Amino acid sequence: MQVANRVILNTGALYGRMLITVFISLYATRLVLNLLGAADYGLFNLISGVIAMLSFLNIAMTISTQRYMSFHLGTKDQHKLKLVFNSSVLLHFILGLALVLLFEVAGSYLFDHVLNFPASRTTAAKLIFQFMVVSAFFTIISVPYDATLIAQENMVMVAILGIVEALGKLLIAVMLQYTAYDKLIVYGGLTALLTVLLLLFKQVYCAMKYEESRIRIRSYFDRHLLKEMFAYAGWNMFGAGSVVARNQGLALLLNVFFGTIVNAAYGIANQVNAQLSYFSVTMLRALNPQIIKSEGSGDRTRMLRLAMIASKFSFYLLSFFAIPMMIEMPFVLQCWLKQVPAYTVMMCRLIIIATLINQLSAGIQVAVQSVGKIKRYQVVVSTMVLLNLPIAWLLLKAGYPVGAVLVSAIGIEVVSGIYRMIAAKNITGLSPAVFTRQVIVKAVIPVFLSVVLAGVPQLLMPEGFIRLGVTTLTGMLSMGLWIRLIGLTPDETAKMEQLFNRIFSKLQARLVVLKAN
Secondary structure, rough: OHOOOOOOOOHHHHHHHHHHHHHHHHHHHHHHHHHHHHHHHHHHHHHHHHHHHHHHHHHHHHHHHHHHHHHHHHOOOOOHHHHHHHHHHHHHHHHHHHHHHHHHHHHHHHHOOOOOOOOOHHHHHHHHHHHHHHHHHHHOOOHHHHHHHHOOOOHHHHHHHHHHHHHHHHHHHHHHHOOOOOHHEEEEHHHHHHHHHHHHHEEEEHHOOHHHOOOHHHHHHHHHHHHHEEEEEEEEHHHHHHHHHHHHHHHHHHHHHOHHHHHHHHHHHHHHHHHHHHHHHHHHHHHHHHHHHHHOOHHHHHHHHHHHHHHHOOOOOOHHHHHHHOHHHHHHHHHHOOOOOHHHHHHHHHHHHHHHHHOHHHHHHHHHHHOOHHHHHHHHHHHHHOOOHHHHHHHHHHHOHHHHHHHHHHHHHHHHHHHHHHHHHHHOOOOOOHHHHHHHHHHHHHHHHHHHHHHHHHHHOOOHHHHHHHHHHHHHHHHHHHHHHHHHHHHHHHOOOOOOOHHHHHHHHHHHHHOOO
């Protein structure tokens, strides 16, 4: 299969999954919130931040293993692939055990000195924490299999697993309505069980389909490679850990200053942000293996070109859906949730803005990963991310409102993005001037103009489904128009036209066959 066709198929499969899982996840969240109540839902989000953390941690470690597997798929070295997989299995088993130990030690301190929740929920909170530790371990050791599927560009199976996971969570939410036991404990236990079942399926499937993913640690053990991968994964974990510390640290600070109701708002805001981010993350997941394989085959020029495309189009895709959502956030949340916790609208908007800024440099992050020189890069970026915590503490201690914490996070994202451009020049040779001209300028201007146009219905129409529809249609159409007029380079315009012509020709050919039959 040609590279372009493979990327299209993979992107289509992942978008199909996204369209299904977004609606399932949003509905499941509504059921869980209504069944648990705002206080218990906030408590679950506070403690199950371990799982939210691991979504970032898991992505970081998956990228580490995928980088080596995609790189050696580019070099076409089958023996090296087996060494990479088996070293990765051993590495993540060790990391999983270390993480469990860390959580158990940290958990006793958090429950005794930090967390703020009703005393009557102490037993439930501690059980939820143990369920999340179990999920943490199995999430970590599933990384080699996730990396294999992505490196092999088997996005169809990735999509199927995503849909199964979403359906599993919906089933759990439905089951809560019929249990007489503590709903919070049941929810945590079944969520942990789902993680274990998904891992077992991945192990069996990958072992049957990909020869290199069969566990033979004694036959394929390379001490030097294990050490190299450990160092690489370690720096990636350090970078992911800083994101985890920021997200959960902010949750803890908000909990200490405001209580679990604000944690419910923070959890919902992160849920909305995660669902919207699927649009851009999906495209990146389909394109990332090609970026890394290009570096593995020695084609640095193609790698950088793909990295810039990834940055710009991931920003476009997130903006395409985020703009109408941000404008109509109060109405959307009211329709989605029967009860909207205080601060939720404001938190949703600010977190989405921070994510949009981060997406502008998403391709740079993959380019740096593909080259492999990440030590200094991760130290500097992670330090910037961790600055969110002392700044947030100072702001809250000084009496500033909740929103000030997220506004400061947006400012730090801007500074981090500037540093990523500078680091990319030193590591990959990507010119900051070229990146600014071809990515940032061409991405930000169309989005800004679309925001202006999509905001017009707010001035002319009353709140309701009609205005929501008009705002969404105006935002999407104006975004598409401005991207076509301003956002694309001549080369990108030509390639997009070729792509659409190819798709249109195939559809026409299939219609002719159908009519003939």
